[in-house]
Amino acid sequence: MDHHPRRMRDTDHQLHRRSGGHGQHRVLDLDAEVFGDSLAAVLDLTGVPAARSVVDLGAGTGAGSRLLRDRYPDATVTCVDNDPQMLELLREQGFAVVEADLDDGFPALAGSLITADAVAEAPVDLVWASSSLHHVANPARLLSGARRALAPGGILVVVELAALPRFLSHPRAALLEQRCHAAAAAEGWNHHPNWTPVIEAAGFGVTRSEVTTIAPVTPAAGEYARQWFSRFSHLAALTGADRDAVEELLERFSDIELEPRASRTVWVATPE
Numbered sequence: 001m002d003h004h005p006r007r008m009r010d011t012d013h014q015l016h017r018r019s020g021g022h023g024q025h026r027v028l029d030l031d032a033e034v035f036g037d038s039l040a041a042v043l044d045l046t047g048v049p050a051a052r053s054v055v056d057l058g059a060g061t062g063a064g065s066r067l068l069r070d071r072y073p074d075a076t077v078t079c080v081d082n083d084p085q086m087l088e089l090l091r092e093q094g095f096a097v098v099e100a101d102l103d104d105g106f107p108a109l110a111g112s113l114i115t116a117d118a119v120a121e122a123p124v125d126l127v128w129a130s131s132s133l134h135h136v137a138n139p140a141r142l143l144s145g146a147r148r149a150l151a152p153g154g155i156l157v158v159v160e161l162a163a164l165p166r167f168l169s170h171p172r173a174a175l176l177e178q179r180c181h182a183a184a185a186a187e188g189w190n191h192h193p194n195w196t197p198v199i200e201a202a203g204f205g206v207t208r209s210e211v212t213t214i215a216p217v218t219p220a221a222g223e224y225a226r227q228w229f230s231r232f233s234h235l236a237a238l239t240g241a242d243r244d245a246v247e248e249l250l251e252r253f254s255d256i257e258l259e260p261r262a263s264r265t266v267w268v269a270t271p272e
């Protein structure tokens with residue numbers, strides 16, 4: 001892996017124009033493409049050698065589900081989400097898909113199956129929730145349900161972005177990026193607590209760690225970085241001067257030195 005900052009290639013700009021208006025699914029796919037190694041590293045931490053039944057809570061476009069399917073080829077990977085667009089993308093990839101609102105707690109898996117022949121049924125060997133728990137209205141209830149669904153020896157893995165991904169390496173640009181992150185935090189982006197006490201209260205023993213990935217500079221990394229800065233440019237909490245600087249940065253983005261980095265916090269929990 002190339003860890004050195006490099007200029008993006010011209011193709012980045014073309015790629016961005018081609019991809020047009022992006023939805024959330026494009027962002028999730030870019031994250032998987034650019035920082036997929038970090039999720040693989042997360043899975044290494046879990047120490048689960050084999051699994052037959054895996055559930056991905058808030059599966060999105062399937063970044064985690066694909067990884068889980070690759071790692072446990074004999075397992076049924078059941079994807080849970082409440083977004084029809086995500087559910088369709090998951091279904092197209094051949095996953096067992098359950099449409100459920102996680103605000104209501106851990107879903108009755110077989111009962112709400114909308115596709116595929118096989119679906120995981122409790123007991124579940126591995127429950128995976130990546131960048132999804134902070135969306136849920138009642139995490140304690142969901143986690144208690146997950147605890148009940150787990151097989152003896154099963155584990156729960158919760159993953160969150162420790163911070164928004166960083167892309168810029170030049171010190172002045174990196175400071176601008178830091179201020180963008182502060183403005184985003186002021187608007188509640190990626191807001192989540194330390195889940196340790198919540199997971200413990202649901203009946204788990206838990207270890208918390210952090211995984212950092214430095215990704216190579218690829219067209220996808222360039223597109224992903226540009227997406228973040230496009231979003232930052234709309235932040236109300238950004239000062240006028242910083243908004244101008246972000247817009248100026250976006251105009252000459254193909255000349256910007258990148259060093260894509262992402263850190264994820266991982267909670268690996270076992271029932272007590």
Ligand SMILES: C[S@@+](CC[C@H](N)C(=O)[O-])C[C@H]1O[C@@H](n2cnc3c(N)ncnc32)[C@H](O)[C@@H]1O
Pocket residue numbers: 028057058059060061062063064080081082083086100101102103129130131132135136137
């Ligand atoms: C940030 S995405 C993470 C997707 C995926 N886990 C990943 O790591 O790429 C959060 C996902 O959780 C889903 N989600 C959010 N709230 C939900 C809820 N109450 N019930 C079910 N799914 C929910 C969203 O639809 C979205 O697909």
